[in-house]
Amino acid sequence: MTELRDARLSRVQFFRMMGGLAVAAAATACSTKPQPTGSTGQGQASAVELRFVGVADQKAPMDELVAAYKQAKPGVTLATSFAPTDQVQTSLRTQLGAGNAPDVHVVYPGSGSAMSMDQIAGAGLLADLSDQSWTQTIPTGFKPAFQKDGKTYIYSAGSSVIGAIYNKKVFQEAGVDAPPTTWTEFLAVCDKLKKAGKTPIALGAQTPWVTQLITYALVPSTVYAKDPTFDDKQAAGQTSFAKSGWRDAMEMYLELQKRGFFNDKPNGTTFEQQISMVATGKAGMAIQVSAVLPDFRKSAGNPDDLSMFPVPGADVADQVWIPAGVVVGLGAAAKGKNLAEAKAFIDFLGKQENINRWAKAIAAIPLTQDASSTIDPAVQSFLPFTKDRAVPFMDQRWPNAEVQPVHFAVIQDLLAGKIKIDDALRKMDEAYAK
Amino acid sequence: MTMTATPVGRSTAAAGKPRRRFAALSPSWLFAAPALVVYAVVVLYPSLAGMLYAFTDWSGIGADKSFVGLANFQTLLHDEQAMDSIGNTLLLTVAIVVVQNAVGLLLALGVHAKLKSRALLRVIFFAPVVVSPVMVAFLWKYIYNPDPSAGLNGLLGVQIDWLGDPSLALWSIAATVVWQYAGYSMVIFLAGLEGVPKELHEAAMIDGASTLQRFRYVTWPLLAPALTINLMLSTIGGLKLFDQVFAATNGGPGYATETLSTVLYKQAFVFGKFGYSTAIALVLALFVAAVSLVQVYYLRGREVAQ
Structure with a gap:
């Protein structure tokens, strides 16, 4: 029976062995590297994938509206993920801090939370949405929840009570x-x-x-x-x-x-x-x-x-x-790679029919209302x-x-x-x- | 080469020590080198670089940050909530270290005995260790349901508000941690027990030692290395306890179960005070290191040289 400790290995042999391993590892890395490039390069050159991170409360309306957006704009897909508020707060703040925030992400209205519009926009991390037409119809009383220094940074479908x-x-x-x-x-x-x-x-x-x-x-x-x-x-x-x-x-x-x-x-x-x-x-x-x-x-x-x-x-x-209160909303990352597409998605959400759909899914009162708006009978009072x-x-x-x-x-x-x-x-x- | 040749080889190596000029180039270091490089890049460098944030007022997002010197550490000294959380952390740690190791030792002695089902029992007692601590906390939230007809209350026929009573919540969390990790201590003690030579027990029996005396004078001294490891691991685990508290009570009711780890988490991710949070983390890390070193120093002293 021999013990490993006693197996003699000269330094020269050791370096040869390690060198061989390093070459083998490098060769493997090189040979595998081109593969993913080859597979993604097939066919989908113009496709854009937007990344969205939200809280669990947003899942029902987002699932519905993401499906609708896919029909309206087939070239853009949305990869969505949802988690409870605490977890989202942790992971999103880390991503925001590291500069790799998702294209579109949850934002809380007003100023009282670490993920609030006021704090994230204040750090220059939210895109200005003021040029979108729906922002012109935000009721005056709700403006402090949506705006900082007169600019709108968050989309929200309405209010809950x-x-x-x-x-x-x-x-x-x-x-x-x-x-x-x-x-x-x-x-x-x-x-x-x-x-x-x-x-x-x-x-x-x-x-x-x-x-x-x-x-x-x-x-x-x-x-x-x-x-x-x-x-x-x-x-x-x-x-x-x-x-x-x-x-x-x-x-x-x-x-x-x-x-x-x-x-x-x-x-x-x-x-x-x-x-x-x-x-x-x-x-x-x-x-x-x-x-x-x-x-x-x-x-x-x-x-x-x-x-x-x-x-x-x-x-x-x-x-x-x-x-x-204005319900939890979303915003676009100011420094996102797909900023134009992210803003286009938010503009889509701002259409009256989509405000209505989002509000309906969470029994909220729509931000703005038209003849087709419905309000849950439970909140009529x-x-x-x-x-x-x-x-x-x-x-x-x-x-x-x-x-x-x-x-x-x-x-x-x-x-x-x-x-x-x-x-x-x-x-x-x-x-x-x- | 045979086993008998081994001591000769070792002594030769020992004799050759003085001529070793490049210790860092010895095969043992070189074998460890790849892992050490990864460790340095993935753990050491980010940790050391992260420490710098403790001296800034960074919010965790955005580029705005300025150097504030020791201000964060001064804030910590006057932070009532953080100071209370240190008390909670120490209480939790003491409770966990004492109870977990006592239960672990009893379990180890139990499954070390010649029982038919001992293999199965070992698996059962160890099983909670492999479950995620967050899952265990959620599971126990159901068990700790305050409803008198549900969970533990229903089983014991009592009406106790396990997690809602501020004077009890901390101990309820300690119990879940003990439940989960007693099996871990058991395994380490078991390894120690397996190493106790049978001959010593036989000799003690011949000398007329009782079971208790054999444990006290034969088993217990030889378990010292296992005890050192167990105490150190459970102390470190207790001092940095986060998952179970966060999932079970989130530091509540009020601030009754807030630990240093939950406070630093909240400062970073809820209040947006990343700099201050890093300062707390740094203090915690130094404290854990200091306690562990002192513990190892004293416990090693009582270990029996074999």
């Missing part, structure tokens, strides 16, 4: 005939549902973004109905979370918990469990964004059992305001508010990406009874000031 997604059957069984229109009525409905043995409000606060929705649903009534210029004043340092109706909204949030209107242990409950509770009739409603209505419908035995109503955050019906009693989602005007995660964390801490409302608002004010 935050309200209560409710199970009509459960409401009927509990003896609730019509959705509530004031806060007192809302509490009474919850009480009825509770007495009927149902969880009035399913809350999946273990999923961070779900935590914010109840405050977002209430703040339009407790803050903006009283002072529509709150955002500007807060930016100017004249007011703060702690000095505003944000305190009322958080008190109302905790009142719901104190009265036992949430499921037990909301901090341990996920978004998926929240959906299941409402869809299966275990809970009466969930305060959610309308864009996830299709997910709730998919889980329900009968999708028609589910509908939505605005959460009344005030005791006088005409003081009830709603949150209506929000339409009277959209003209003058609606405000964008709060984070879309926040100055940095830190406020929103702090909001998530303080809500979880409040629900756990770990901190007081004062601490929560102070932490949010500190994050806002960074």
Whole structure:
């Protein structure tokens, strides 16, 4: 038996061996190199492939519209990939940082996230879309979400609302005939549902973004109905979370918990469990964004059992305001190789018929409307508010990406009874000031 | 060449040591060279180049960045959340190191015994190791369902909010990590146990040593090298724990399960503070290296020379 250690190999032999290996490796590399060039060079000289990276919420409308674009422009194909927000944020920011961003990619409206229009356009990485005709019809109230320094950098098909997604059957069984229109009525409905043995409000606060929705649903009534210029004043340092109706909204949030209107242990409950509770009739409603209505419908035995109503955050019906935010959109990479084709695709999405198709797929209110626009029956009850009693989602005007995660964390801490409302608002004010 | 010739060969080589002038050209280094070159290009160079970002205010995107000196490190010292996360990281690490190795050792002793099904049991205990940590975290999210009739609560007949209670969430995550990696520690201990000579046990038995005494005075000292490896690997794993926390709680509820790794991830990819995040990563890397070196130094001291 011999051991490898004892097998003698002179240095000269070793170098010969390594040299031989290197030559062999180089020869293999050279012989394989030309092959791919040969195969791609066949026939498709004029074909353009655009790369798109988006979030999971965009899959349904993009699948439909990419197929339509293929028919309209056969020479251009789109390679799409979708992932949950966190993962997209990680991979896209890395690609943006390395200078190899996809031609078209997800962009969040406004300024409050690390993937927001304001931050990416500010770094010079988004193409200016202002010369496209659809940008001329963006409603004035939505312009801050789409534009930076007067130029449009993001396409979005419309707006979604935050309200209560409710199970009509459960409401009927509990003896609730019509959705509530004031806060007192809302509490009474919850009480009825509770007495009927149902969880009035399913809350999946273990999923961070779900935590914010109840405050977002209430703040339009407790803050903006009283002072529509709150955002500007807060930016100017004249007011703060702690000095505003944000305190009322958080008190109302905790009142719901104190009265036992949430499921037990909301901090341990996920978004998926929240959906299941409402869809299966275990809970009466969930305060959610309308864009996830299709997910709730998919889980329900009968999708028609589910509908939505605005959460009344005030005791006088005409003081009830709603949150209506521009839905997550997309933009074109400013330094992309196929910039012209990428912009052409976005221009295609900007056609009224395609705005309608995208909006329909996610139960959103189309950005602009014509005779063929349809609005999901579930969000019809929000339409009277959209003209003058609606405000964008709060984070879309926040100055940095830190406020929103702090909001998530303080809500979880409040629900756990770990901190007081004062601490929560102070932490949010500190994050806002960074 | 036969086995008997080996020591002669070795001693000759040892005697020849002083005449070796170009150690870097010895076959062992040259064999390692291709791997070292790849390692240097793929790991070392990017890591060292990346360290420079710790001294800038780069946002992670765009070309704008300026040199800020040690400002990021000063921010870290005053960052309440990062400091809390260090506490969480240390608690998690201690819990994981102690429990994972204790369970691993017990499993190893169990499957080292002459059981009929020991091969099958070894596979079963090791199986979770090969599953992706993210998948394990998602799986345990279902097991940790707070509903009293579902998951672990249903099985135990209790009503515990495993991941939603801020005072419990950290330990629930530690339990998932232990569940997944106890099999890994087991395998290393098992290798150590296989190396304990039977003759020593027989001699101890003849001397009248009890099972416990044989473990204490024969097995345990000879397991020292396995213990060194296990403690070091589980400490490093615990200090840089990310996947399980990120998938199970994302640092919540509140900041209850935030670790240094999740904080640095959020600073880079959620808040867009790449420079600051790199500074945290650098501190973490130095800390892990320091702890590992101290650990190896002390544990090697108690290893039995064979």
